[in-house]
Amino acid sequence: MKKLLCVFIILCLLPLAAMAEDWGYAISPLTLRNSDGYLTLANRDHLLDSDYTPEDLVNVTAKHVSGHFQLRKAAHEALLAMFAAAKEDGCTLYVKSAYRSYQIQNTMYYNRLKKNNGKDDGWVSYPGASDHQTGLGLDVLNYAWTQKDGMNAEFGNTAEAQWMAAHCHEYGFVIRYLAGKEEITGIHYEPWHLRYVGPECAEYMYENNLSLEEFTEEWQAYIASYNAAGGDFEAYCKALTTLPEPVTTGETDEDGDAEVSFFGL
Numbered sequence: 001m002k003k004l005l006c007v008f009i010i011l012c013l014l015p016l017a018a019m020a021e022d023w024g025y026a027i028s029p030l031t032l033r034n035s036d037g038y039l040t041l042a043n044r045d046h047l048l049d050s051d052y053t054p055e056d057l058v059n060v061t062a063k064h065v066s067g068h069f070q071l072r073k074a075a076h077e078a079l080l081a082m083f084a085a086a087k088e089d090g091c092t093l094y095v096k097s098a099y100r101s102y103q104i105q106n107t108m109y110y111n112r113l114k115k116n117n118g119k120d121d122g123w124v125s126y127p128g129a130s131d132h133q134t135g136l137g138l139d140v141l142n143y144a145w146t147q148k149d150g151m152n153a154e155f156g157n158t159a160e161a162q163w164m165a166a167h168c169h170e171y172g173f174v175i176r177y178l179a180g181k182e183e184i185t186g187i188h189y190e191p192w193h194l195r196y197v198g199p200e201c202a203e204y205m206y207e208n209n210l211s212l213e214e215f216t217e218e219w220q221a222y223i224a225s226y227n228a229a230g231g232d233f234e235a236y237c238k239a240l241t242t243l244p245e246p247v248t249t250g251e252t253d254e255d256g257d258a259e260v261s262f263f264g265l
């Protein structure tokens with residue numbers, strides 16, 4: 001009976017083991033499935049719908065300039081932890097802007113155009129292209145910069161911006177618009193704009209100096225090559241999420257059954 005059970009378990013796990021061996025990318029498939037939307041890309045080539053509103057927005061209680069701000073729950077929890085850590089290192093951070101609806105972005109964009117005689121100067125995202133609409137993007141400043149009218153790359157020289165650049169990935173954030181990536185992101189260097197992608201991806205993007213555009217292209221190409229080589233990404237994800245619960249049998253292998261060696265244990 002015990003042998004039969006072991007054979008059954010091995011037969012169940014073999015297809016998964018074969019697929020798992022094939023997975024050679026640094027990020028886990030379940031993360032790349034993006035079921036929580038943390039990897040959602042918003043830019044001029046990937047516009048969010050005008051009615052796209054994140055479902056789990058919460059009010060920002062982290063230190064902020066006057067006004068009412070919202071973020072997606074996971075991003076806000078990570079932000080609270082990050083602000084606390086920054087404070088311990090002597091950096092007090094303030095939220096300047098967080099979630100923006102499509103309608104607000106639309107107004108901002110057309111106001112900016114009017115101010116610039118109809119020219120898009122790259123400082124305000126096109127409606128649907130704003131990272132702020134994901135509910136995962138936000139602007140963070142130090143106190144001195146909250147008192148200024150507008151932001152610019154000089155903020156990157158402050159201790160607070162440098163702290164964020166060095167540590168925000170530890171909390172699942174990345175600097176969304178990096179210096180030197182303007183051609184790729186289509187947006188100026190913005191040392192204040194953080195984007196929550198989750199710790200696994202933030203760490204990887206930080207280590208490899210990738211913008212969200214580059215990272216998206218990379219992992220999507222990996223999945224395409226995985227499928228082209230005979231893999232089935234969706235089936236693999238499904239297998240990973242439907243593993244049977246371990247059963248406690250109370251049995252040991254004291255009788256020297258060899259089946260366990262199939263697992264390489």
Ligand SMILES: [Zn+2]
Binds near residue numbers: 132137138139
């Ligand atoms: Zn921003």
